Amino acid sequence: MLILRKDANENIEVFQLNKAFVDFFQIPKFYNWKLLKSKITPLVAIIYTTPWKRVKHTISLTVNDQVESFFLKTSVTHTNEFEYLMVTMETIQQLIDKKEKESWYKLMTVMSHEIINTITPISSLAENLDSLLQDEPDEDTLSELSQGLKIIKKRSSHLNNFVTTYRQLAELPLPEKKKINFTETVQQTLDLFAQEFKEKNIQLDFQSEENIQLVADKQQLEQVVINLISNCLYAIKETDKPEITVTINSVNNRIHLTVSDNGIGISQKIKNNIFIPYFTTRKEGSGIGLTLTKSIVEAHDGTIFFKSENGLTMFTLSFQTI
Structure with a gap:
């Protein structure tokens, strides 16, 4: 950690720096900014802006042939007399461990x-x-x-x-990947819910480019779609005009599957927990549906993210094209 202080005349001094900072750069505790600046040149190029501003950055620094990757973050605060720039650095491994x-x-x-x-x-x-x-x-x-x-x-x-x-x-097995018609796979999985959609007056809108091909484990991706649709069905249970929208498209060598509904949404309070195993808001829920979904997607080198706002909850999955 490093804290710089600047007065009204733009004079800068080192207000504080901790032992971890000087140990990594292998320098004395310089409180003279000009001296310190000459010893941490790679860092200065990132943090030394005019005016001072908040920065979030991933950097790699080499000191005495030692390479370390950091997540660097700065923040700025003011008092009547001074402006302060606070610089914190955490190693990537520390963040992963945390x-x-x-x-x-x-x-x-x-x-x-x-x-x-x-x-x-x-x-x-x-x-x-x-x-x-x-x-x-x-x-x-x-x-x-x-x-x-x-x-x-x-x-x-x-x-x-x-x-x-x-x-x-x-014990989730590794995916047995084969070339599949992804459009057809999703359509066949949605057909499993056709009777339920009809009985509950659910409007399904499925849009896809024709015959999108993907190298994947068909059975596992069917399970992903089943999990996402099951979540939609729970979310729209009390909705007057329930709607589920499923789209597949290909953009910039990525295939995107989006599943959305106009149900109760995901509150801000639980957004950070929905992929945690056994976390559920349902009385009869197991709490592994989304965890399993995320595991399967990542096993296919894909990504999954969601947003829930303005009466619409949307899960988007992204995979590499063939």
């Missing part, structure tokens, strides 16, 4: 919550049933035992389903 730890923390939080919620009532019921068996069971006792065992069976089944969905994620 994101990875955050992802694991969120996953472990959800998993532990799910497991505890299942095991706690089973443990409590087991104790209660054991106490009932200490005495000679009468008709009421037997009824209570039967009810308790049904609850244990139901909760155990729920936990088994939870473990099964985890295995789906953990």
Whole structure:
């Protein structure tokens, strides 16, 4: 971290710099800006603008034959007398590690919550049933035992389903890629929902260039479309005039699949969580649909992103053309 301070006469001084900064550049703690500037020339070209402004940049620096990639960010603040430029640098690996730890923390939080919620009532019921068996069971006792065992069976089944969905994620096979007609694949998958669309008066608009070809695992991409349409069906459940739009097009050597609906949308509160395993807002949802979708897309060297605004939620998938 480096903080520069500038007065009204444009005189600059080093206000603060930490040990990590000077250790990487292998320089003394210079608080004279002219001296410091001569030692960090590659950095100066990026941060030294007139006027000072916010910057976000990925850079690679070489110091004593050591190459390191950084995510560099600057911010500017003012007081009555001075203007401050704050420069922070994080190695790319640090950012990756941080994101990875955050992802694991969120996953472990959800998993532990799910497991505890299942095991706690089973443990409590087991104790209660054991106490009932200490005495000679009468008709009421037997009824209570039967009810308790049904609850244990139901909760155990729920936990088994939870473990099964985890295995789906953990054991997702590598895609068996072949040349497929992507337009036809999507159309055939949409046909699976034709009866449901009709019964629920859902307007489907499917638009595609003819015979778009893609090298992919057909079965896995069918699952992706099923997951996205299933999400749409849930989102438009309470919509007066439900609409789902699916488009396929090819732009700049990329094939784009877009699936959108006019349902309840994705709130700002949960936008950062929707691809996290087991995160769901549905009462009966497993919470792996979008996680599985993202895994499949990335296994095909594709990307997925979404936006939800103005009454429209849109997921866009992008793949490399043949």
